[in-house]
Amino acid sequence: MSENEWDWARGIVLLDRTNEAAKQDISYPFALDELIGRETGDGGPSVCHLWRHPRAFVIGSRDSRLPGAAQAVRLLQEEGYSTLVRHSGGAAVPLDTGVVNVSLILPGQGVHGQDIYRDFDRMYALIRTAVASLGAEAHKGEVQGSYCPGDYDLHIQGLKFCGIAQRRQLRATIIQAFVLAEGPAQARARRVRAFYEQAALGAEPGSYPLIEDDRMTSLEEGLGLGESGARAFTQAVHEVLQAGRSPQEAAASAGLFRMPEENALQSMCEQLKQRYAVPEAGR
Numbered sequence: 604m605s606e607n608e609w610d611w612a613r614g615i616v617l618l619d620r621t622n623e624a625a626k627q628d629i630s631y632p633f634a635l636d637e638l639i640g641r642e643t644g645d646g647g648p649s650v651c652h653l654w655r656h657p658r659a660f661v662i663g664s665r666d667s668r669l670p671g672a673a674q675a676v677r678l679l680q681e682e683g684y685s686t687l688v689r690h691s692g693g694a695a696v697p698l699d700t701g702v703v704n705v706s707l708i709l710p711g712q713g714v715h716g717q718d719i720y721r722d723f724d725r726m727y728a729l730i731r732t733a734v735a736s737l738g739a740e741a742h743k744g745e746v747q748g749s750y751c752p753g754d755y756d757l758h759i760q761g762l763k764f765c766g767i768a769q770r771r772q773l774r775a776t777i778i779q780a781f782v783l784a785e786g787p788a789q790a791r792a793r794r795v796r797a798f799y800e801q802a803a804l805g806a807e808p809g810s811y812p813l814i815e816d817d818r819m820t821s822l823e824e825g826l827g828l829g830e831s832g833a834r835a836f837t838q839a840v841h842e843v844l845q846a847g848r849s850p851q852e853a854a855a856s857a858g859l860f861r862m863p864e865e866n867a868l869q870s871m872c873e874q875l876k877q878r879y880a881v882p883e884a885g886r
Contacts, residue, residue, distance in 0.1 A: 611649065611709060611725060613848050614856040620654040621837050624700050629659035629685040634871035636706045636770070636777050637690075638863040643708050644774030648856045651729075651844060652706040653837055659698040660684040660794075663751075666695050666802060667881045669811060675802035676881050688879035691779050693768035694751045694812055697794045701786030701821065703833050704779065705730065705840065711776040719769060719776075723755050726767050726778045730757055733839035739826050741765070748815030750795040751781075762820035764788070785832030788819035 618639075620632070632654045639650050660679045666672060667688045676686050684697075698704070707726055727743055734741045739759050746756045746763040757765035757780075770777040783791070796814040803811045823832035845853065863871075 608728075609847065612729075612844050613852060615649045615651050615707075615844055616856050616860045617841060617844060618650055618652045618860075619837065619841070620652070621703060621833065624655040624657050626657055626685075628872060628876075629656055629661060629687045629698070630872040630875045631868065632656070632704065632706075633687065633689060634868050634875055635863065636708060636779070637772075637871055637875070638867060639708050640770075640772045640775040640777050642861060642863075643710055644772055647861065648859045649710065650706075650708040650860065651840070652708065653840060654704050654706075655700050655702060655833065656685070656698045656704075657700055658684055660686050660798070661689050661696050661698060662686070662798075662881075663692065663694040664688060664690075664879065666811065667879070669799075669802040670805040672802045673881050673883050675798050678801060679798065687876070688881060689768070689779075690875065690879055691768040691770035691777065693753065693766060695795050695798055696751050696766065696781050697791050698781065699786060699791075701784055701823070701833055703782045703784045703836050705782060706780075707776075707778040709776050709778070711771060711774055719771070722769060722776050722778050723767055726780050727755060727757065729840065729843060730765055730780060730782065732843045733836060734759070734822070736839045736842065737822065737826055737828065737835060739822075746818050748813065748818035750792055750812060750814050750819065752812050759820060759825045762788075762825065763818060764820050764822060764825060782836060783819065783821035784836045785821055785823035785828065785830055788821045788824060789816045792816050792819050 731741045741757045749763040751766040755767040756763045764783045767780045799811050
């Protein structure tokens with residue numbers, strides 16, 4: 604992106620919750636994105652929300668319709684995973700404290716008037732620039748055999764470390780990315796493959812991704828960052844978004860931000876869980 608293409612980031616508010624990886628239900632950060640999106644769409648500031656979760660498994664709406672999805676989700680819950688069908692695009696993704704989730708919450712132009720690729724490219728530019736500051740060159744393009752595959756897979760030397768999805772509200776866009784910052788990527792891939800082995804029993808070929816162990820990596824593995832990969836990547840995002848703006852600009856934007864009230868967040872959590880519940884077999 605050229606300099607003027609970063610204008611969208613000048614007034615952005617950084618909401619960094621990466622040190623708040625308490626065992627909240629996984630619906631909480633998605634509910635937070637949803638409510639902040641409404642505020643942004645009503646004239647509030649743009650927000651970059653950074654967060655982690657200690658043990659969760661998020662699936663896509665298409666995953667939720669697989670024949671064995673309900674049983675597969677129950678097994679995950681028995682293993683201690685907090686589960687959710689997300690309302691943005693994408694497919695199954697496991698989350699832990701080595702995964703940094705990035706949400707860009709930006710004003711939109713209406714569901715039918717937005718340039719969806721523009722907003723995907725903004726997230727791509729943010730992550731690519733942050734990773735470049737850590738010493739690697741990231742590229743986009745689907746990585747066959749990876750989990751949650753798509754055109755905006757981000758990869759280092761052909762191995763995927765990040766996926767991007769999007770949620771569009773009436774007046775705002777929420778672009779969500781997961782970044783494998785540290786920890787073993789192959790173990791996560793095996794967990795996703797095991798989910799599909801259960802969920803896709805009896806499914807039509809091509810209705811779910813085929814996962815290979817060796818198509819994913821993490822920044823720790825790819826860059827040798829050690830166990831500080833999540834912290835290093837988070838700091839890099841801070842530095843990218845703070846570059847080119849004064850402390851006064853940052854403070855002015857922060858002054859316009861209103862954190863949703865807790866009762867509204869809990870209500871939205873319940874709405875998301877009910878609205879996007881996994882159908883039981885035979886329903």
